[in-house]
Amino acid sequence: MLKIYGVYRSRATRPLWLVEELGIPFEHVPVIQAYRLPEPMASEAPINTLSTDFLGLNPMGSIPSMDDDGFVLHESLAISLYLARKYGGAIGPKDINEEALMIQWSLFAATSIETPALKIQQTKADTDDGKSEIEVAARLLKRPFDVLEKHFSQNSHMVGGRFTVADINVAEIVRYAQGHSALFDNRPALKTWLETCQARPAFKAMWEKRLAEPA
Template sequence: MITLYGDVTKTRANRCSWMLKELGVDYDNKPLAFHPGSAKPDDFLALNPNGKCPTLTDGDIVLYESLAINLYLARTYGAALGPQSPKEDALMQQWSFWVATEIEKPLLLTAAVRCLFEPHGNDEEDQAIALKKLSRPWGVLDRHLQNRSYILGDRFTVADLNVAAVMHFIPIAGIDIGAWPSMQAWLETCLRRAAAIDLRSVDFKVPHPATSRDIFAMFL
């Protein structure tokens, strides 16, 4: 039995729950979520000395880092979602690394400025800086998707899942991506998939900003 450690509404475990649901693989979820600075159980630290979620066990293998977990699941159980050749495997890794290095940090900053900081959404200078950093990689992805339905071509794969899972903060934060229509259509298609339900359940726009900040910090 696969075990996924991490609350799927409060940690990046929702990326892995999406993958597991796509695959139809049975798994047990341990809904852990640690606030910054809180103590972690020793048995969890024995699995992941970083003390972060998600962590996944599958038999005798223990993995952490959400995108790496999804690449492993795709190769092991993925069928059409996984690589069909070494070339596809390399491209799936490339796009997973790309979204982590080019998109995630400025997008988290933009989402935080728009949703969590007080007053909400009013720091236009910080938003402009973050969106300027995002415009170049978003342009890259938009051009890549102009003549194809999905990142690798005509089928949904772990490359789409990993990139879309990182970018799910776009609709949560109400960020307008109309200037990148191919990317926007692709992202909407990905996030409408039934298995992406845990990502859609995340909502930082709650009445108590302190609570929002605590939840958001667990994604950092």
Template structure:
């Protein structure tokens, strides 16, 4: 399989780098940066006209959207991370879309206004709103993990766990997981995987 991942590791491209490492897939990493010096340059816009990273070229098929790329990689590569049936594929897609629609935006806003932005630019109202928004989905995730053996699909670590963990990653400095032992255990186990460590080392944090 020929794979090129476009995007710096300190972007959502980290999700695809982790997936390739988990799946044992060789890949070329092109660390395209954000903005006019990278993702808005004409040569990259020919790959992703949205001007965003990541993008991927998988055997000549150009894909955008980090979690969709991961679902495709897992399905194409096979193995324990991949769906074993149409039903599992549906569940993995469901959880991946759920993470984007229910968790990612609020978690990222919380990270920005609690940790990343200079204190003068942080907005307590954003923190309060994001915290409230995340209560229900985190309760859903906690309940599911607690009742399904600590995994999302198929009683094993799959691409669904990887995708959702990449969205929960934005909550790593938050206190919202303090009373969520199932999420904490699941997330810590995911991030402790050798492939995760190898991929996240590319961020240089």
């Protein structure tokens, strides 16, 4: 059986949202980040990214990881792209060109959007320094967000005119910056696309499970 390792409050949301879309059976193994635990090496500590058993699966100690009947894979974007290719039907690529575009957009989001978007999510805006850091991060997002705005002004989805794994991968990265409304107020096509993705029943099911986890 397919196993996905990682908590919902992590990048594991990407493959966990995807399996909700696919409706395939899987086992969720809730491996938590070690930095969130006061004593991750204690005998009573839950399985975490420093646990010996998990490091045996993923020596990097990062989540998520996946075991699909003995095929082990790490990195959330790679896992999602693999699962969509194997199980996805319309949510996966229909040909090699679509597959290349799904990889392109996923890597674009990871390299051009994720770092400043995470800075926005993780920085408190209740101090002058925090506000300044957020504004710097928002400026770094201007060009990639303009690229997405132009794309969604002409296309309903990332690839192929339909909802695919590329929408999941990109939406879950763009989400990090969602709290900074100014980035979306003047980019209506991007805002509409993200809200449409997050209105899907599978996203809501994934998000409900995320909210049920301890913060």
